[in-house]
Each structure stands twice: as structure tokens, then as C-alpha cells.
Amino acid sequence: MIQFEHRPGILDLGWGHPRPGLLPVQEWAAAGAVAAREFGWRQLTYGSAAGPAPLVEWLSARLRTAAGRTFVTGGASHGLALVASLLAGRDDVILVDSPTYHLAFRILADTGARLMRAPADAAGADPDALTRMLATLRAEGRRVPLLYLVPTFANPTGRSLPLDRRRALVALAQRSGLTLLEDDTYRELGYDGPAPPSLWDLAGGDGVVRLGTFAKTVAPGLRLGWVNAAPPLIARLTALGYVDSGGGVNHAVATTMSCFVASGAYDRHVAVIRAEYRAQRDALVAALRPHLPVTAPGGGWFLWVALPPGLAATRLLARAERRGTSFVPGSRFYVDGAGGADRIRLSFSHLAPADLTEAAARLGAALADSR
Known part of the structure; x- marks a missing residue:
């Protein structure tokens, strides 16, 4: 099961995985009851393609993200699969941080692209070495659309990329056309102070796509997350055939989450x-x-x-x-x-x-x- x-x-x-005793079983049940009363039949019908407005608006406010830049997903892995499928394809090269989240490899490989490790040292991804690698690959005629990384409280290292490297990576992305695919899964789980600024925030949304999830902060079984991206990519996500046909992604859970967050839970x-x-x-x-x-x-x-x-x-x-x-x-x-x-x-x-x-x-x- x-x-x-x-x-x-x-x-x-x-x-x-989360410790089972820390999953908010009773609080989630209470939010479900509130959502059923508040939304009625609207919770159980087809939803909006980008996600229900109450949750999208809360995410936009919390993440200080402009309207039209959020798409609700079935978790971070789902967001990763969707974005990679739209931005990369067969015979492309996708660069991945080293070391990084190992279960992302198969998701990225499903695009048909070749995965290559990006240059890194003890501090994380190395922007100068990455610049040279990118130039070499493109001189060989290879298309390199994406770099995947977990820059904040990373899996597996727990480390966070230094601020100077974050800025250098953003600058590289914006001048080269490389998209940084930022897996921001652990941002809320800082224990000794606030998390460093996201690549998404530093970039102003230009050259970065951010993946977020409620898996670590609430519960992975909800299968609920989001993508932050520039409006043209959000439009492509909402126009996907199965999203249009299905009425968004995970609508009932997303509406319950909107009540969970609004209550302060x-x-x-x-x-x-x-x-x-x-x-x-x-x-x-x-x-x-x-x-x-x-x-x-x-x-x-x-x-x-x-x-x-x-x-x-x-x-x-x-x-x-x-x-x-x-x-x-x-x-x-x-x-x-x-x-x-x-x-x-x-x-x-x-x-x-x-x-x-x-x-x-x-x-x-x-x-x-x-x-």
C-alpha cells in the first residue's frame, strides 16, 4: 500500500521520507471538511488548468511571484517531468549537478536526452567550468537546454550553493539561453536560519524554472506541488492536452490545501x-x-x-x-x-x-x- x-x-x-508521526492527519481531515463546505460541488468537478485560484494566489503571495507564473502540479517529480518534456528532447544534452537527487535521472532521461554531469567542486556547481563546458558542447553542435540542480539544502549533501555562485549561474543562464531547473523542495526546512535566496528570485524569473512541493512540508501522499516559470512556459503547461482534458491537476486536493493554508495550519x-x-x-x-x-x-x-x-x-x-x-x-x-x-x-x-x-x-x- x-x-x-x-x-x-x-x-x-x-x-x-517524513516521520509518520509528524504527518498532519487530523489537521488535514479538518481542512477537508472545511473545503467540502466552502466549495461544495466545485471541489469535485473539473478544475482550472493552472490550478484553483485560492491556492495559486496564496502561492504567488507567499513566494512573491507575479500573477501568471504558477502552475499547480502533482508534486515536484511531476513538475520536473512536464518541464523537461517541453524544454528538452531526443539528442539534446541535459546537465545535472554532481552529486544530486538520484531519482531525477530517470525522469530527465525519459525525454530521450543524454544526461551529463555538470562540473562541480566541494561548494557545488562551478559556474566558470560550466561556462567552458557549455561552449565546448555547443561548438560540437549539441543543444543544451537545461541544467538541473537542488541548490538549497540539497539532496544528498544538505549543503546550499553560495550566493556568489547563485548569481554567477543566473548570469550565465541569462546570457547563454541555458535554463536552470531549480528543484526547491527543501526551502522551508531551514534549521539554523533562513534559506538563501532562490535562483528564481535572483533571476526575476528570467532563465530559471522553479519546482516546489508540499511533500516535505505537509505530506508526500497528497501529490501536490507547483512550477514557477515565465508566462509563455506556464501557457504551454496549461495547454497540454491531458491538462486541458482533465481540468487541471489534482483539483480536489489543491482546493483542500487552499483551506489548510488559509486556516494557519x-x-x-x-x-x-x-x-x-x-x-x-x-x-x-x-x-x-x-x-x-x-x-x-x-x-x-x-x-x-x-x-x-x-x-x-x-x-x-x-x-x-x-x-x-x-x-x-x-x-x-x-x-x-x-x-x-x-x-x-x-x-x-x-x-x-x-x-x-x-x-x-x-x-x-x-x-x-x-x-
Whole structure:
């Protein structure tokens, strides 16, 4: 019935899922009742192509985005698939950050384009090296329409791209015609201060398409998100045949969300989960530090951890599972698999602090076995 697969005896640090007890079951039910009373039959009929006005207007105000630049989607992955399908095609080159969200690779590859890793260093995407790479590819006659990246509290690293690089990437996009496809999934989950400005905000919407979602802030099962883009691309999204035929995307859930946010439940819930996920982050970081060098990310759901010299993540994984824990090896976050062999991604989102502490102890035991 659900995607998560519980394995008895395993405290799994591999799943980037919300902690079940933090999902707002009662609050969502209350919003559903309000929406049914407020909208009546209008909630259950075909919706507006771009999404219901109450939610679109709330998103535009919250994100300080002008009218006509928001399209409601069935989640960030759906938005990624739609935008990529419109902007890229067979024999194009799509550049992807390294490392980055691994499940985006298949979505982008569905366009028929070739995926290539963009140049990056420890701080993230490297604008100067990217400029040179883009010039080389275009000199070879290759069309390069997109760069996909998660610049804020990234999956898998938890890091945020420095402000100077954000500005340099935006400038590159605006002078070269490259579109930055900004996955802004974790923006609301900052634990040590506000998130840095989005590429979308820095660009004024020129040269950037932003993907947003309620999956991390409310619940992934809602399958509800949005795209921010310039009006011509929004018009292309709303004109898609299945959108026109179906009356928008996820209309009933979107109308319920409009009541959820209008009641103040969204802001209250985000405040709660920020505190809870901060405590979970801190619990895992503290428990790992006797075993591994760990830096606490400023937001998001993940730790990106370097292993001792000579120890491969795939080798450690087998030992970790025998000890009763698990993780995702770092190589999965590189589109060509050539990187991250000595890194592991650990999620602190899914387990309570006590379980995270125990999982870290089990990982420490697996490290001792490896030595």
C-alpha cells in the first residue's frame, strides 16, 4: 500500500521520507471538511488548468511571484517531468549537478536526452567550468537546454550553493539561453536560519524554472506541488492536452490545501516539523561523531558523510545491514556513477531521535567490523 518497505530488525537511514508521526492527519481531515463546505460541488468537478485560484494566489503571495507564473502540479517529480518534456528532447544534452537527487535521472532521461554531469567542486556547481563546458558542447553542435540542480539544502549533501555562485549561474543562464531547473523542495526546512535566496528570485524569473512541493512540508501522499516559470512556459503547461482534458491537476486536493493554508495550519505545522527535524538532525549528528567526521547541514533531511580512507560504501553497506541499519551509497547520486564511492547518504527524517541514536551505534559497529 505504501512505498516504504519496513525490514524487521533494520533501522534504515536510507529513506528520505517524513516521520509518520509528524504527518498532519487530523489537521488535514479538518481542512477537508472545511473545503467540502466552502466549495461544495466545485471541489469535485473539473478544475482550472493552472490550478484553483485560492491556492495559486496564496502561492504567488507567499513566494512573491507575479500573477501568471504558477502552475499547480502533482508534486515536484511531476513538475520536473512536464518541464523537461517541453524544454528538452531526443539528442539534446541535459546537465545535472554532481552529486544530486538520484531519482531525477530517470525522469530527465525519459525525454530521450543524454544526461551529463555538470562540473562541480566541494561548494557545488562551478559556474566558470560550466561556462567552458557549455561552449565546448555547443561548438560540437549539441543543444543544451537545461541544467538541473537542488541548490538549497540539497539532496544528498544538505549543503546550499553560495550566493556568489547563485548569481554567477543566473548570469550565465541569462546570457547563454541555458535554463536552470531549480528543484526547491527543501526551502522551508531551514534549521539554523533562513534559506538563501532562490535562483528564481535572483533571476526575476528570467532563465530559471522553479519546482516546489508540499511533500516535505505537509505530506508526500497528497501529490501536490507547483512550477514557477515565465508566462509563455506556464501557457504551454496549461495547454497540454491531458491538462486541458482533465481540468487541471489534482483539483480536489489543491482546493483542500487552499483551506489548510488559509486556516494557519500550514504555518503551525511547518514550525512543528522544523523543530522536530532539527532535533532529529542533532541526535544523529551527535551519535555519529564518535565514529565519523560529520557536519550538520543547515536544513533539509540528509547527511553526506565521508568514510575512512580505503573503505568503500558498498562494502560497508553489507556489514551495516548485518548490524541492523542501512543507507544509500554515494555513487547513486552521480549520473555516470563515477563518484561518491567513499560517501554515504544518511536520512534523519524518517526515524525518531532514539532510533537515530541506535542506528548510529549500529553503523559504528559496522565500521569497527570493516576495520
